[in-house]
Amino acid sequence: MGMYLNPGNSGFLRITKKDYIDKTGLINVINGAIGTSDNLICISRPRRFGKSYAALMLCAYYDRSCDSHELFSKYDISKDPDYKTHLNHYHVISIDVSGFISEAKKKNLPLRDIPFTIDRAILSEVLVLYPDLRKSDNLNEVLLELVNNTGTQIVFIIDEWDSMIREAKEDDNAQDRYLNLLRGWFKNNNFTPKAVAAAYMTGILPIKKDGSQSAISDFREYTMLNPGPFAEYVGFTDSEVKVECQNKGQSFEKMKKWYDGYTVGSEHSVYNPYSVMQALQSGKFSSYWKKTSAAETLMTYIDMDLDGLQSDIVRLIADEKIVVNTDSFKNDVENFSCKDDVISLLVHLGYLSYEEVSASYDDEDDTVIGVAKIPNEEVRTEFDSILRKAKHHNLVKLVRKSDQLLQDSLNCNADAVAKAIQSVHDSEYAPNFYNNEQSLRYVVKMAYISCIDQYSKLEELPSGRGMADIAFIPNRLSALPAMIVELKWNKSSDGAIKQIKNKKYPKCLENYGGDIVLVGINYDEKTKVHSCNIERYSLT
Template identity: 60%
Template sequence: MEVASLGTYLNPGNKGFQKILQSEYVDKTGMIALINKTIGTSEMLLCISRPRRFGKSYATKMLCAYYDCSCDSRGLFDDREVARTPGYLTHLNQYHVINLDITGFISEAKRQRKPLADVPERIVEAVHKELKDMFPELPAGESLMENLSRCVEETGREFVFIIDEWDALIREAKGDGEIQSAYLNLLRGWFKNNNFTPNVVAAAYMTGILPVKKDGSQSAISDFKEYTILNPGRFVEFTGFTESEVRLLCGRHGMDFEEVRQWYDGYDFPGHGAIYNPYSVMCAMQDQKCRSYWQKTSAAESLMTYINMDFEGLQEVVSRLISGEEIEVDTESFENDFETFRSRNDVLTLLIHLGYLTWNEEDGTVRIPNEEVRGEFRKILNGTNANRKWMELISRSRKLLEDTIAGEGEAVAKAIEEIRDTQYAPTFYNNEQALRYVIKFAYIAAIDQYLKVEELPSGKGIADVVYLPKRNSMLPALVVELKWNKSSEGAIRQIKERNYPAVLEGFGGEVVMAGISYDAKKKAHSCLIERNLMYG
């Protein structure tokens, strides 16, 4: 048999990667070397999950170009990182490639108004048709797997399977166990079949949003080695852009690295540093502007639905996240789907996989990673679908901010009392840290117009909470000093004596100084506000 070329699913060639290289390309070909090491080993099956817009499709096109035996890709890779690794030429263009984007099959089924139950068989039929077109000498009447086996025998080349959005059908058919089972059985036939897998499959690379589903059907692909956004392992630098890569891009495009970091950084992994959203970074470079390039997704639309469910006080947790806190999360119970939620931990873990939260494995905590994602959570504050309790909190917070800027100390103290009495307050209200916790809740609406900084070094001390007005804002800066069982007058005096506003030099505007205290005996808050301190 001669090797045929340029199918849609079978041996698609290298044109996809050629197009990528026509634009600015950050070299991620080093990932190929990691996959090469798995060929011929028990770890030849890889499942790598990442959030949307983190370069999954770019990676699949790169792998197709490298492994596909129907084309010559030396000119695409000889000057790349992979060319300097062992095994580069050994595996270059040496395999048949089956490349599947599962979302394409789902979209086509929907376009034709066909049931999702047809998708697994459509996949088989599409690959089989191309296989028989490319190799017409294959005997008729045999199954796809039989013909794939025969193709390996005749050509002496095994197959590399590259599957993009592998979990799309699992997500789309949520609640329909029969469809999910049929799809997983297809994967089982390819990757967990002792009469087929060792003889036909050289390697498999599957990528998607979710890890393998944790239920009785997981055995369909239990032999896959998984690298998730929770634990990307040796693939961490290929999860997104590294900090050094972003610095080079900023230098090349004349962009302010610190601004880019504030907007797109936040996915941190111990020992490896920051990982950036590659899609958003490249958009910012091309547009010469940092802003949100986050695409609205069905998962984002469901965010408010999850919050309204209020699993174990989930609304409170989201409030704390928006106000800048890190929250402890148990990620072990998540069943890797969009439907099985038994606790707030499950919802928060899903948001990690979707890229809306970043996970700190060492501390077991999550936080909102950067300004771009924070903008998605801001939409919750401005949305109309929130339940009554949530909207009341936001309404109180907005009025509190207005009263603070207006210097209405009594109104501010009263508003803080009201928020202290809601479900959002800490259980144990017994120290200054608890007061800080309530204050951050109280001013949650400020994140629309301010950048919040806690314990900001300034003058001769550290200011408790400073709200810096965002660029081009006409609002004053806010310096908040907290006292427990001490007077609000003493808080204002400390702001002045320690010269906290010194850190705001250069902002050019006014400062509102708010001293907020709590008297544990009287069980009452007090607030003193002074304004019109000029800086610049």
């Protein structure tokens, strides 16, 4: 048993001793690819979406140096007819490329040396574990002899395969050396069909579309946009999280609000697995996303302003969905041709959820259109904190105006609120149309955008004898009052306040305990003027 060759099952065993949610069905998908032309698999997922856990699981299942029958006997994979056919049946070569990069940086070694370091590390270990093999400096020759002597092929498991591409983005020589290493394993007719039973590679970004990564062009690729049969293994599902919440006595509704929201292929309710497990163990619902290095890059992308990107970012923060065409994205973190490329990157990084809404496939046009949104409260907190750090002038002005709007609302300064909403209506962030109450709602959400870091916002909240348009509920331990905002179109702001009272909308906040600010807003289509009434309301 080695570090890179046949590492055993101890890694997966350690995972199962905690609150492990069964994802062993993924093994069955890979088993079905062994012995076919689809046996090279590349998976891209955001950070903290269980890629490394899956790698350890696959090592435990395929590694011939250990006995994992008992370990997997209680999980779904054990019910599959082919379960024992592949169990502990292969040599496994498992490497985490990011680990080699960290070691090189610690020793101040150039990235271009990493491919050679990986090659030598595996070669040295193979020769130590199998001393009868002919000594050679050629790793592939040694691996072929290992396969021939043992009658057993190799399953390659490579975690963070693209970390070398991302870290060496300005070093073409380092990238070329690394891709040649992969080419020697997976695009080599003298080696690949003879030695490779399957390969499972994971990374953050999909394979680049410009052909520069041709070393892995034979891989079947599964991404956040096109997960194929791996959709249910991207994160946790509703049913899985519900069971864990019941077992731990945690609120399923809060878990859903904080960590659900991803649509991945046919799975329409996918949770961030790392954050769910952290919340289950700590009993605290908060953002665990900020502990990832991915969060550090969000500011860079938000401060871009390609084709009105800033306006789309604001719409996303205000709970709107935006249309995106992901086709032009080259799976590159450096070169963006339009705002859709940046939005597509944010989908792959896990900052946005994506759902396909239409597609056009013909000889001349192969276009897929989808919608993107901020998936949940956890990611929203990251957008919230970065919103106030944004450097773009117009975005900074919008936040300042919104801060003042909130203060004027709490002070019952109705004229100032009406003017502020009019200002947002006239800004670049307003929709091109403005012809119904829905468009008014949109502008009001833009105007109150700075509330997001102090309030929870609920739209069309059932209460009393109807539904309140927008309710702002202050965050826990906040001294701010709650707010109910009612919207009218071609009517009156006074009528909006009367509706709030007559239909008993404040009833939805009867457990809140403090005063409530009632805000009525009307837009007159003929005069093009917003009007506003504001009152303080006590539940006692």
